[in-house]
Amino acid sequence: MKDAVRRLNDEYKFNLTDKEIDIVAQQVEEAALLFQPLFEVDLSGVSPLTKVDKKVIKSVAKKDTK
Amino acid sequence: MKSLEVEGLTISTVAPLIKKKKISPVDLTRAYLERIAKINPLLNAYLAMAEEEALAAAKKAERDIAQGKYRGPLHGIPFSIKDNIATKGVTTTAGSKILADWVPDYDATVVEKLRAAGAIILGKTNMHEWAKGSNSINPFYGTPLNPWDTTRIPGGSSSGSAVAVAAGLCLSSIGTDSAGSVRNPASLCGTVGLKPTFGRISSFGGVAGTGGYTVNHFGIFTRRVKDCAFVLNQTAGYDLRDPLSSDEPVSNYMKTLGTSVRGMKIGVIKGYFDQCIVSEVRHAFDDALKTLKALGMKIQEVVIPHIDLVPAAQAGSTRPEANSDHDCYLRTRPRDYSPGLLYSLIAGLLTPAPVYVTAQRVRRLICEEFDEAFKSVQVIVAPTIFSPAPTIDECNRGYIEADGKRINLADRAGNFLTRYTIPFNVTGLPDMSICCGFSSAGLPIGMQVVAAPFREDIVFQVADAYESNTEWHTRNPPVQ
Numbered sequence: 001m002k003d004a005v006r007r008l009n010d011e012y013k014f015n016l017t018d019k020e021i022d023i024v025a026q027q028v029e030e031a032a033l034l035f036q037p038l039f040e041v042d043l044s045g046v047s048p049l050t051k052v053d054k055k056v057i058k059s060v061a062k063k064d065t066k
Numbered sequence: 067m068k069s070l071e072v073e074g075l076t077i078s079t080v081a082p083l084i085k086k087k088k089i090s091p092v093d094l095t096r097a098y099l100e101r102i103a104k105i106n107p108l109l110n111a112y113l114a115m116a117e118e119e120a121l122a123a124a125k126k127a128e129r130d131i132a133q134g135k136y137r138g139p140l141h142g143i144p145f146s147i148k149d150n151i152a153t154k155g156v157t158t159t160a161g162s163k164i165l166a167d168w169v170p171d172y173d174a175t176v177v178e179k180l181r182a183a184g185a186i187i188l189g190k191t192n193m194h195e196w197a198k199g200s201n202s203i204n205p206f207y208g209t210p211l212n213p214w215d216t217t218r219i220p221g222g223s224s225s226g227s228a229v230a231v232a233a234g235l236c237l238s239s240i241g242t243d244s245a246g247s248v249r250n251p252a253s254l255c256g257t258v259g260l261k262p263t264f265g266r267i268s269s270f271g272g273v274a275g276t277g278g279y280t281v282n283h284f285g286i287f288t289r290r291v292k293d294c295a296f297v298l299n300q301t302a303g304y305d306l307r308d309p310l311s312s313d314e315p316v317s318n319y320m321k322t323l324g325t326s327v328r329g330m331k332i333g334v335i336k337g338y339f340d341q342c343i344v345s346e347v348r349h350a351f352d353d354a355l356k357t358l359k360a361l362g363m364k365i366q367e368v369v370i371p372h373i374d375l376v377p378a379a380q381a382g383s384t385r386p387e388a389n390s391d392h393d394c395y396l397r398t399r400p401r402d403y404s405p406g407l408l409y410s411l412i413a414g415l416l417t418p419a420p421v422y423v424t425a426q427r428v429r430r431l432i433c434e435e436f437d438e439a440f441k442s443v444q445v446i447v448a449p450t451i452f453s454p455a456p457t458i459d460e461c462n463r464g465y466i467e468a469d470g471k472r473i474n475l476a477d478r479a480g481n482f483l484t485r486y487t488i489p490f491n492v493t494g495l496p497d498m499s500i501c502c503g504f505s506s507a508g509l510p511i512g513m514q515v516v517a518a519p520f521r522e523d524i525v526f527q528v529a530d531a532y533e534s535n536t537e538w539h540t541r542n543p544p545v546q
C-alpha cells in the first residue's frame with residue numbers, strides 16, 4: 001500500500017514525509033478492511049441507489065435471478 | 067432605550083408579534099446583533115456578520131409589514147447560515163483556509179427562499195473544516211464552543227449554527243448534513259435539528275466538497291419543533307438547479323402539529339444503537355420511550371438485517387464523492403488543508419471504484435429493509451449520539467471515559483459521534499433530533515425521530531407531541 005501512496009505523492013506533488021506516507025497507507029489498509037464486508041453480501045438483482053423515492057423500488061427478487 | 071431581550075425567543079412566539087407590529091424587525095435585528103457582539107467572542111459561533119445587509123432587510127421588512135404586505139411567519143425573523151452555503155456578497159469559507167476569501171456572487175436556493183419569505187440573514191456560522199468531521203475543532207477559525215459548557219465541543223459539522231440557535235444568537239439556522247452534521251450538533255447543544263428526506267430541500271449553493279453528493283442534505287436548526295415546520299414550509303421543494311432535488315409535492319408541515327399520536331407505532335432497532343452507548347444516554351432514551359408510550363404510542367422492535375454495513379456503505383459513498391471535488395486543490399494547495407484532513411483525502415483517492423458501486427447497491431438493500439420496517443411502524447426512534455458532548459481535550463486525545471471504561475471516539479468504521487446518524491444519510495430518510503433529557507453534568511441528550519421518505523409530516527407530529535409533553539426545550543444554556 002505504501003507504494004500506491006508514494007505514486008500518488010509523486011503524481012500530486014504532496015511532498016509527504018515517510019511518516020506521513022505511513023499514516024496514509026495505514027488509513028487505506030483500514031478502509032479496505034471496512035469495505036470488505038460490502039462484497040460479502042448477495043447483491044444479485046440489486047441495482048445502485050441513485051435517488052430516494054417515496055416508495056422504495058424493490059430490487060428484482062434474488063431468487064428470480066439465480 | 068433598553069434593547070429587546072432575545073434570549074429564549076422562538077419563531078412561534080415572535081412571528082405573531084411581528085405580524086401585529088408589536089415587535090419591530092429592526093429592533094429585533096439590532097437586539098440580535100448586539101447579543102452576538104457580546105456573546106460570540108465567548109462561543110465563536112459566527113465567522114462573518116452581514117450587519118448592514120441585515121439591517122437593510124429588517125428596515126424593508128418593517129416597511130412592508132407597515133404597508134400590509136406581511137409575507138408569513140418568517141417575515142422579519144433573524145437567521146444564520148452555515149459557512150458552506152453560498153450567500154451573495156458575504157464570504158463563504160466552508161471553514162477552510164482554501165476558500166478564506168471566497169465571496170459568492172449568488173445565493174444558494176435555500177437562502178433565496180428565506181429572503182423571499184422576508185427572513186433576515188445575520189451572518190455565517192462556523193463549522194468543521196470542509197464539513198469533514200463532527201468535533202468542529204477548526205485550526206483556521208477556532209473551535210466553536212458548546213454553550214452548555216464551554217470546555218466541550220458543540221458537535222458538527224454545523225457547529226456554529228447549533229451554538230447560535232442554542233445561545234439565542236439567531237432564531238433559526240440552515241446547515242448541511244452528510245453524516246449527521248445537523249442532528250449531531252443539535253443533540254449536543256439541545257436544539258431541534260431536522261435533516262429532511264434527501265432532495266426535499268435543494269442543495270444548490272452548497273460548497274462543492276463539503277458533503278458527498280448522494281448523502282448530503284440541507285437541514286434546519288430551531289429551538290422548537292413548530293418553528294422548524296415554519297422553516298421547512300418555506301424552504302422545501304423542487305429546484306431546477308439541483309437535479310437531485312425531489313418533485314414530490316410539499317406538504318403543509320403545520321398540519322400534523324398538535325394532533326394525537328395515540329395508536330401510532332414506534333420502531334426501535336436493536337443492536338446497532340446499543341454500540342458504546344453510555345448509561346446516561348440510555349436512561350434518557352428509555353425515559354423518552356416511556357413518555358411516548360404514555361401518549362398512547364405502541365413500541366415494537368424492528369430488524370434491519372444489513373444495518374451493520376451502514377458505516378461501510380456511508381464511507382464507500384462519501385469518500386469518492388467528496389474527493390472528486392477536492393482533486394484540483396489536492397494538486398495545487400495540499401498544505402492548505404489541516405494535516406488530518408489531507409491524509410484522509412489522500413487515502414480517499416485510493417478507494418477502488420467497485421467499492422463505490424457496491425456501496426450504492428448495499429444502500430438500496432438497506433433502503434428496502436427500512437421500507438419493509440415502515441410497513442409495520444410509522445416512526446423509528448433512536449438516540450442521536452452515544453454520549454453527551456465530549457470535552458475538547460477528550461476529542462484531542464481520542465477517547466472518553468464513561469461508565470468506568472474507556473470508549474474510543476473513532477475506529478476504522480469512522481467517527482463514533484456520527485455512528486447513530488449515518489443510517490439516515492445512507493437511506494435519505496427524514497430525521498429530526500430533539501432534546502430528550504440532560505446528563506448529570508447538565509448537558510443535553512438527543513433523540514432521533516425518523517419516518518418513511520417524504521413523511522416529514524409524521525416526524526413533526528411525533529416530535530411535537532413529545533416536546534409538548536416534556537420540559538427539556540424550556541431550558542436555556544448558562545452563557546449570558
